[in-house]
Amino acid sequence: MKSLLIWLFPLLAGSVLAFWFLTRPDLIRISELPDHIPDFANGERIFHAGGCASCHGVDLAGGLELKTAFGTFRVPNISPDLQEGIGAWSTLEFVNAMMRGVSPDGVHYYPAFPYASYTRMDLRDVIDLKARLDAFEPTDSRIGAHEIGFPWNLRRGIGLWKMRYLDPDLVTNGGSVDVLIKTGRYLVEGPGHCAECHTPRDRFGGLDRTRWMAGGPSPDGEGRVPNITPHPDGLAGWTEKDIAYFLESGFTPDFDLVGGTMVEVQENIAKLEASDRAAIAAYLKSIQALPDPHD
Amino acid sequence: MVRLLLKFSVLPMLLTLTPVVAGEPPQLERHELMEGVRDAAKPIAKMSKGELEFDAAVVMASFQTWSEAAKVFGDMFPQGSETGYDTEARETIWSDREGFNAKLTSFDEAVDAAIAANPLDLEGLNAAAGPVFKACKACHEGYRVEDED
Numbered sequence: 250m251k252s253l254l255i256w257l258f259p260l261l262a263g264s265v266l267a268f269w270f271l272t273r274p275d276l277i278r279i280s281e282l283p284d285h286i287p288d289f290a291n292g293e294r295i296f297h298a299g300g301c302a303s304c305h306g307v308d309l310a311g312g313l314e315l316k317t318a319f320g321t322f323r324v325p326n327i328s329p330d331l332q333e334g335i336g337a338w339s340t341l342e343f344v345n346a347m348m349r350g351v352s353p354d355g356v357h358y359y360p361a362f363p364y365a366s367y368t369r370m371d372l373r374d375v376i377d378l379k380a381r382l383d384a385f386e387p388t389d390s391r392i393g394a395h396e397i398g399f400p401w402n403l404r405r406g407i408g409l410w411k412m413r414y415l416d417p418d419l420v421t422n423g424g425s426v427d428v429l430i431k432t433g434r435y436l437v438e439g440p441g442h443c444a445e446c447h448t449p450r451d452r453f454g455g456l457d458r459t460r461w462m463a464g465g466p467s468p469d470g471e472g473r474v475p476n477i478t479p480h481p482d483g484l485a486g487w488t489e490k491d492i493a494y495f496l497e498s499g500f501t502p503d504f505d506l507v508g509g510t511m512v513e514v515q516e517n518i519a520k521l522e523a524s525d526r527a528a529i530a531a532y533l534k535s536i537q538a539l540p541d542p543h544d
Numbered sequence: 545m546v547r548l549l550l551k552f553s554v555l556p557m558l559l560t561l562t563p564v565v566a567g568e569p570p571q572l573e574r575h576e577l578m579e580g581v582r583d584a585a586k587p588i589a590k591m592s593k594g595e596l597e598f599d600a601a602v603v604m605a606s607f608q609t610w611s612e613a614a615k616v617f618g619d620m621f622p623q624g625s626e627t628g629y630d631t632e633a634r635e636t637i638w639s640d641r642e643g644f645n646a647k648l649t650s651f652d653e654a655v656d657a658a659i660a661a662n663p664l665d666l667e668g669l670n671a672a673a674g675p676v677f678k679a680c681k682a683c684h685e686g687y688r689v690e691d692e693d
Contacts, residue, residue, distance in 0.1 A: 467690060471634055471635070471689045472632075472689040472690045472691045473690070473691055474690070475690070494593065498589070498677075499677065499681055500585075500589050503582075504582055504583075504585050504586045504589055505582055506582075506585070506677060506680045506681055506684060507681055507684065508681070508684030508685055508688045508690050509684070509685060509688070509689075509690035510685075511690070512681045512682070512684065512685040513685070515681075516681075
């Protein structure tokens, strides 16, 4: 019995230490921030590309409830209020929240906040975005805590999730050097976070990259998010112009009008320059064609 | 003789009457109505895209189609028609009928305003049709199931 304990204790202590070490927040350091004067107009562009207002509200006051299989998430107040919002955050704290999913006090955010996409963003764009958010009116609405069941309420474990799913590299490194496709890839895989709905998830809630943009279950529960790869099950029948026009107007090629959660996304993307919509369209036509799942 | 009569007069009469009496299932009826609304949007979207010449008469005909649809669409969702026939109606239409009716009213009002505006050029058309399309999307957002086909 005693000898068993002698073995068990270091094993247990070792496991705890390993877990603690592996799940520690990985942060961007101040020395990595570029010397950059915020570009307000570009911040506005990134704000719309990311659709921040769709979840956080037009006044950024938060409060929306996202009911998921893991529990209920409450969207936080990101207005510049010093107490309830993020007005007291430094640029570095904002960058680490956006690109590493870590709060200013060093806690992992749940990936319901799509930092697994934002991690691919250009640091300058994130700095520009902060300048845009800082220009909003502060709102002091207090948002309640998430209601998440065990074991998902142990946030430290999100560190393990990040080891597997948080990857700042672009997903489709198809080698294309076409400037339009590159811009589209950045907008879609980074700030636009399109894959968060258009790519299905595995059982740990991470994106299944082998099914990139091939559609998935609807976040509303009913219906499906469409396949937007260039496959006949997806956008094969759409030209790049069709895709860009859809993002501008909401009209599909057969003049159906957009619905569901895509309505807000489309209306945000409509506020970008036409060249950005053309870039998104070019990218979507460049990715691997995948069929719908056979069910 | 009675049999013959039944066979040759009553039965065919019944057969022709059946569709009128029983009517089409509401799931199909409302789907067809929406297809008509979509078809009416087609020339308007094409005009604002620059693919079709502006034509005030075509525009007004589309507006009238929408107006007629807006008046009857709300009656096409009786209890019992929540599912079946690949309906894209979302359960929120029944669980939140007030919200659905409000969206429908705003569609009707936007169409009435467009008719009153009586657009005579492309600029006027865009100004008149914009709020209508916005109303379409606002209802699709919460009350239609988005499926791939």
